[in-house]
Amino acid sequence: MSTTIGQKTARIALVGKPNVGKSTLFNALTGSNQKIGNYPGVTVEIAKGSYCVQGRVVECIDVPGLYSLRAMSEDESVALRVLQGGDEPVDLYVIVMDAGSMERCLFLYSQVAELGKPIIVALTMTDVAPNLDLEALAARLGVPVVPVVAHKNEGLKELQDTIERTLESPVVPDIELGFPERVRLAIQRLVEFKQAPNIHTLRLWLLREEEPPRHISDDFRAALTELREDLLGANLSGKVLDSQTRYAWAASVRKQVEPATTSPMQSRTDRIDRILTHRVWGLLIFAALMYLVFQSIYTLATPLMDGIETAMGALSDGVSPLLAGSPLVHDLVIDGVIGGVGGVLVFLPQIMILFFFIAVLEGTGYLARAAFLMDRLLGWCGLNGRAFIPLLSSYACAIPGVMAARVMPDPKARLATILVAPLMSCSARLPVYVLLIGVFIEPKYGTAVAGLTLFIMHLLGLAVAVPVAWILNRGVLKGPRLPFLLEFPRYQWPRWRDVLATMGNKAKTFVTTAGTVILAMTILIWAALYFPQSSSSDAQAAFSRLSTQQQEVTSLETFEAQYQLEQSFLGRFGRAVAPAFEPAGFDWRLTTSLVAAFPAREVVVGAMSVIFGMGEGEDSKELRTALATATRPDGTPLMNLGNALSMMVFFALCCQCLTTVATIQAETKSAKWAWFAFGYMTVLAYLFAIVTYQLFRGVA
Amino acid sequence: MPLSFQDLPVGRDARINELGNASDRLHELGLTPGTIIRLVRVAPFGDPVEIEVRGARLCLRRSEASGIRVSLVE
Numbered sequence: 001m002s003t004t005i006g007q008k009t010a011r012i013a014l015v016g017k018p019n020v021g022k023s024t025l026f027n028a029l030t031g032s033n034q035k036i037g038n039y040p041g042v043t044v045e046i047a048k049g050s051y052c053v054q055g056r057v058v059e060c061i062d063v064p065g066l067y068s069l070r071a072m073s074e075d076e077s078v079a080l081r082v083l084q085g086g087d088e089p090v091d092l093y094v095i096v097m098d099a100g101s102m103e104r105c106l107f108l109y110s111q112v113a114e115l116g117k118p119i120i121v122a123l124t125m126t127d128v129a130p131n132l133d134l135e136a137l138a139a140r141l142g143v144p145v146v147p148v149v150a151h152k153n154e155g156l157k158e159l160q161d162t163i164e165r166t167l168e169s170p171v172v173p174d175i176e177l178g179f180p181e182r183v184r185l186a187i188q189r190l191v192e193f194k195q196a197p198n199i200h201t202l203r204l205w206l207l208r209e210e211e212p213p214r215h216i217s218d219d220f221r222a223a224l225t226e227l228r229e230d231l232l233g234a235n236l237s238g239k240v241l242d243s244q245t246r247y248a249w250a251a252s253v254r255k256q257v258e259p260a261t262t263s264p265m266q267s268r269t270d271r272i273d274r275i276l277t278h279r280v281w282g283l284l285i286f287a288a289l290m291y292l293v294f295q296s297i298y299t300l301a302t303p304l305m306d307g308i309e310t311a312m313g314a315l316s317d318g319v320s321p322l323l324a325g326s327p328l329v330h331d332l333v334i335d336g337v338i339g340g341v342g343g344v345l346v347f348l349p350q351i352m353i354l355f356f357f358i359a360v361l362e363g364t365g366y367l368a369r370a371a372f373l374m375d376r377l378l379g380w381c382g383l384n385g386r387a388f389i390p391l392l393s394s395y396a397c398a399i400p401g402v403m404a405a406r407v408m409p410d411p412k413a414r415l416a417t418i419l420v421a422p423l424m425s426c427s428a429r430l431p432v433y434v435l436l437i438g439v440f441i442e443p444k445y446g447t448a449v450a451g452l453t454l455f456i457m458h459l460l461g462l463a464v465a466v467p468v469a470w471i472l473n474r475g476v477l478k479g480p481r482l483p484f485l486l487e488f489p490r491y492q493w494p495r496w497r498d499v500l501a502t503m504g505n506k507a508k509t510f511v512t513t514a515g516t517v518i519l520a521m522t523i524l525i526w527a528a529l530y531f532p533q534s535s536s537s538d539a540q541a542a543f544s545r546l547s548t549q550q551q552e553v554t555s556l557e558t559f560e561a562q563y564q565l566e567q568s569f570l571g572r573f574g575r576a577v578a579p580a581f582e583p584a585g586f587d588w589r590l591t592t593s594l595v596a597a598f599p600a601r602e603v604v605v606g607a608m609s610v611i612f613g614m615g616e617g618e619d620s621k622e623l624r625t626a627l628a629t630a631t632r633p634d635g636t637p638l639m640n641l642g643n644a645l646s647m648m649v650f651f652a653l654c655c656q657c658l659t660t661v662a663t664i665q666a667e668t669k670s671a672k673w674a675w676f677a678f679g680y681m682t683v684l685a686y687l688f689a690i691v692t693y694q695l696f697r698g699v700a
Numbered sequence: 701m702p703l704s705f706q707d708l709p710v711g712r713d714a715r716i717n718e719l720g721n722a723s724d725r726l727h728e729l730g731l732t733p734g735t736i737i738r739l740v741r742v743a744p745f746g747d748p749v750e751i752e753v754r755g756a757r758l759c760l761r762r763s764e765a766s767g768i769r770v771s772l773v774e
Contacts, residue, residue, distance in 0.1 A: 067728050067729055070724070072724070072725060100755075101754075101756035102755065103754040103755060104729060104730055104754065239724055239727065240727050240733065243727040243728055243732050244727070247735070247754070250754075251754070254755070277741060277743065277744070278744075279744035283744055372743050372759050373743060373744060375747065375748050375761070376743060376746060379747070379761065483723040483725055483726070483761070484748065485725060485726075485729065485758065485759070485764075486758070487756065487757065487758055488750060
């Protein structure tokens, strides 16, 4: 046990399988005193917090849910390493057990008990099995058992007292699991070598045939090989034997402590499930719920986002006069820094609203049912039922959508979901569709075709995402796929404290990880548009060269903005790459608009206004007229049905959103996958735009 | 009568005979040989399925449990 001067400290780990109420207990014990730890290379987040009782500071680690102490993915390995004190030694385990799924919890207990550390069992959901014999349970497990109802703060004091007592006089459980005699003797013999840190490790080596590390002595290795062969000869080897023995023990414990009656909670859950997983009602209710979630992200977030933008605007206005002395610093702070911070904060309402719903759906137990309903539709291309939430929310915005992929425990399916999520047509693409459909489709083909086009644009991303996910799973993503397994927890009311904790933690994670990247990139992009700075006299000279007719339709100020954009780094780049976009029907003006929209596609209408000489914030009616009447140098109309459609297709498929790229990097812990998503989407968008233009260019 | 997991009828108790090529996760979740399971319901599109095992519910894909052989319990 570690001690610092004058203060006792201890570190405990909360361990349990998923859905046992472990995080509820963690939130109840540590309150708001939490931080989220990130580990390099994996996406698993480990929450830490602390409380202080009787002059001792107890640090709690919320180990992600585990079914067994054998890792099947990188994320699980990290959780196991934390659990076994690989980074910081743990003094005591609190195993959280759910009275409603005793045997699975006891299975995990039987493995943790072999780690050789003191244990306390916190028993949750005792309302499911009110007649449980707790004394008998404590006697069979050889450790204290404390019933807790964490969301009502019941049993917390007793748990903390028991933790304190156990820390003062630690007792390590010693349970007889009933392995066959040969296995027992074999373990006994291996223990004598004193080569393994604990019995659990020995069992992994002996029964699960995992290989011991290099530093292990040759004597031990020889004995291990001999014992393995001995067991194999007696037909006793293997992983199944290990599970079978533990579950036989778990069943005997359960039989002894739990009276054999059907719980009323299970029958209530069954009644609800008969409706919620029904082939008609279940699907209808699912559709209605998802519509509600989707609509809420769309509509509830909008006033909040407007509020943030107004506040940032007010901040700019307030700061602006203070920096008037230095135009460079002024523009850097106003457009780069404040604009960048605003660009990060503006996503918070959507993220928090989505995670409010996810936490509620998960907390009630509905999320598992939704995944059950949807798995068949998404499973065949390598995703799974849980991908539905991230994909649907990406229709509002890919940023919360990518973050929502955390609901997927299988790392491979999660990565595939994250990589295709930005293809869903987010709300920032809508203004482009509306503008171009309004100018080039609706007047000529009528409202019905206009509506249909809008619908097709929204469907296009999904239609492309499915084969992309299929290909990613076949050829690109490495590593084994975890089987799709869901536990169906009993229905319960959401715990509001947990819901709030989830929303707060997600907001914090977004701001600290993706937020910093976004801010840096925003400043870079600002610089690419700001430099090299054109001199006012150059712009005026160019303006004076315009014909009087041209001077009439544009003002000097508007022209200066257009002039600056054209000869900024970004504008020059747009001109340079314009020839490559000729097959898609884009001239340098359309290409520069596209290029300017790469950091954030919502700026495209503004960029087009500047490039077509409207000035920012001009009435879009004028932009519509400008687009409809713009001509190529040879006098033919610049835009027609062909490149209006190809432009929309480009927008539908391209990853023109820096924040998404930064969020993918934050969520996958990999710049490689972030740029991969950006790259493949840009290539797809380019190719589809060319095909679209070539197909429709001839249509009058 | 031995059956494949794929052919298990809804609502009948069955005993697991062997696991075949099923993932290790399945026996770690309690689907060990000798365990009684019951198919509770099938998802609207025919897959996955919900089973009762050891007093708790679990949902899995038919394809991922295809190696499991069971026999019906009278």
